[in-house]
Amino acid sequence: MPANLPPEAKEKWLKVMEAKTVEEKIRALEEFISAVPKHKGTENLLYWARRRLRELREELEERRRRRSSGKGPTFFIEKEGAAQIVLLGMANSGKSLLLRRLTNAEVEVADYPYTTRRPIPGMLRFEDIQFQLVEAPAIMPGAADGVAWGTKVLGLARNADGLAIVLDASNKPLYQLKTIVGELRKAHIHVVKPRGRVVIEKGRGGSGIRVALSGRLIGCTVNDVMNLLKSYRIYNALVKIYGEVTIDDVEKAVFGNIAYKPTIILVNKVDLTGISIVEKIRKIVPREIPVLGVSAKTGYGLNEIGKTLFDVLEIIRVYTKQPNHDKPSDQPLILRKGATVYDVAKAIHSSFVENFRYAKIWGPSAKYPGERVGLDHVVMDKDIVEIHVK
Ligand SMILES: Nc1nc2c(ncn2[C@@H]2O[C@H](COP(=O)(O)OP(=O)(O)OP(=O)(O)O)[C@@H](O)[C@H]2O)c(=O)[nH]1
Ligand SMILES: [Mg+2]
Known part of the structure; x- marks a missing residue:
C-alpha cells in the first residue's frame, strides 16, 4: 500500500527535495519524519527516512572532522575506468x-x-x-x-x-x-533486477506531467500516476515506466530510494x-x-x-572512427546494452546529434561491413561506428 501521506507530510517532503546543504536536508528530514503518521503503512518509509537522516548526520560529522583536522581520509572513492x-x-x-x-x-x-x-x-x-x-x-x-x-x-x-x-x-x-x-x-x-523500473525526471517534458510507458502499470492508471505526483507538488516531469510497475513503485521513485x-x-x-x-x-x-x-x-x-x-x-564497447581514418580509436566508449547510434553521437558531442547525416557500421551489428544506418540503429559490443555530419 502507498503510504497515503497527509498533505502536511507531503509539503514537508517538498522541503526535503528543495534543501541544498546537508544542514538544510537534515532539518527538513527531521520535520518530515515528525509529520508522517506512525502506522503499518508508513513503516518502510519511516525506516528509509531515518536511515537517510543517519547518513546525512554521519556525512556532516565526517565533514566537520575533516575540516578540523585539515584533511583526513574520506569514505568516498572517485570513479575510474569502465x-x-x-x-x-x-x-x-x-x-x-x-x-x-x-x-x-x-x-x-x-x-x-x-x-x-x-x-x-x-x-x-x-x-x-x-x-x-x-x-x-x-x-x-x-x-x-x-x-x-x-x-x-x-x-x-x-x-x-x-x-x-x-x-x-x-x-x-x-x-x-x-x-x-x-x-x-x-x-x-x-x-x-526488479520487475519494473520508474524514472522520474523532474522539470522535463515541457509543461505538465508526461508518462512514457515502455512497460505496464499494474493496478493503476496513468491518471493515478499523475495525481500521485501532483499530490507531491511535482507538476513538471517526465515519468518513464519500464517493465511492470505498481503505484507503490512510483511513490518509492518519488523518494528516489530504490x-x-x-x-x-x-x-x-x-x-x-x-x-x-x-x-x-x-x-x-x-x-x-x-x-x-x-x-x-x-x-x-x-x-x-x-x-x-x-x-x-550489461555494458558494451563501441569504437568510434573518423570518416577519413583507417583505424578506430583504441579507447572504446562504454555504453549500456541496447544503446543506439544516437547514444554514440551524443557521447562524442551534442553537435554530432544536431548535425547528424548518417553513420557507417562495422562489426557485430552490421548486416555487412560499412552498412549505412540512422540514429535509431542499435549498436553492439565491439562495433566500429563512423558518424557523418553536415
Ligand atoms: N586459504 C585461503 N586463505 C585466504 C584466501 N583468501 C584470503 N585468505 C586468508 O584469509 C585471511 C583474511 O584475508 P583478508 O584478505 O585480510 O580478508 P578481508 O576480507 O580483507 O578482511 P577484513 O579487511 O578484516 O574484513 C588472511 O589470513 C588471508 O591470507 C584464500 O583464498 N584461501
Ligand atoms: Mg581487508
Whole structure:
C-alpha cells in the first residue's frame, strides 16, 4: 500500500527535495519524519527516512572532522575506468587478498578481522578496458541499522555500478550471504533486477506531467500516476515506466530510494573446502547472479572475474572512427546494452546529434561491413561506428 501521506507530510517532503546543504536536508528530514503518521503503512518509509537522516548526520560529522583536522581520509572513492565495483563481504572473507591479486593494490592482508577500515581502490584489467574494484570495510549484521561503519559501507554500495559479494567458503558461507543480502535489502539496495523500473525526471517534458510507458502499470492508471505526483507538488516531469510497475513503485521513485546493483558472488577460499559448496550456493540464488568459486590464495578462478563482471553489468564497447581514418580509436566508449547510434553521437558531442547525416557500421551489428544506418540503429559490443555530419 502507498503510504497515503497527509498533505502536511507531503509539503514537508517538498522541503526535503528543495534543501541544498546537508544542514538544510537534515532539518527538513527531521520535520518530515515528525509529520508522517506512525502506522503499518508508513513503516518502510519511516525506516528509509531515518536511515537517510543517519547518513546525512554521519556525512556532516565526517565533514566537520575533516575540516578540523585539515584533511583526513574520506569514505568516498572517485570513479575510474569502465565501472566501479564494490567488494562487499564479512570480516576475514579475503577481500584484501583478492584485491591484491586482481589489481596489485597495496593493501594489508591479515588473519584477524576488521583489518581494512577504509575503502581501498584498485584497477582490474579486462581485455581493453579496466574496472575499478573497491574493497569496502567488512559488512556486519546490523549494518543497515547503523552498527559501526555500516551506513558508510552501504553508502559505498549504493554509489557503485555493481557489487561483488565475497564469501568465505570455509566459514558458514550461506549465513554470510543471507546476512549481506539482508542488510542490503534493508538499505533498499537490490541485487536482483526488479520487475519494473520508474524514472522520474523532474522539470522535463515541457509543461505538465508526461508518462512514457515502455512497460505496464499494474493496478493503476496513468491518471493515478499523475495525481500521485501532483499530490507531491511535482507538476513538471517526465515519468518513464519500464517493465511492470505498481503505484507503490512510483511513490518509492518519488523518494528516489530504490537501487538495483548488478551483482556477482565470489565464493573465496575454495582451496580449503573444495568446490561442491559453490554448486550449493548457485542452487539457491537467482540464475541472473553469477556464482564463482575462487581462491585468492592459489589464484583459482580469478581469470573469470573480469568477463563475468562485464556480462552482468550489461555494458558494451563501441569504437568510434573518423570518416577519413583507417583505424578506430583504441579507447572504446562504454555504453549500456541496447544503446543506439544516437547514444554514440551524443557521447562524442551534442553537435554530432544536431548535425547528424548518417553513420557507417562495422562489426557485430552490421548486416555487412560499412552498412549505412540512422540514429535509431542499435549498436553492439565491439562495433566500429563512423558518424557523418553536415
Ligand atoms: N586459504 C585461503 N586463505 C585466504 C584466501 N583468501 C584470503 N585468505 C586468508 O584469509 C585471511 C583474511 O584475508 P583478508 O584478505 O585480510 O580478508 P578481508 O576480507 O580483507 O578482511 P577484513 O579487511 O578484516 O574484513 C588472511 O589470513 C588471508 O591470507 C584464500 O583464498 N584461501
Ligand atoms: Mg581487508
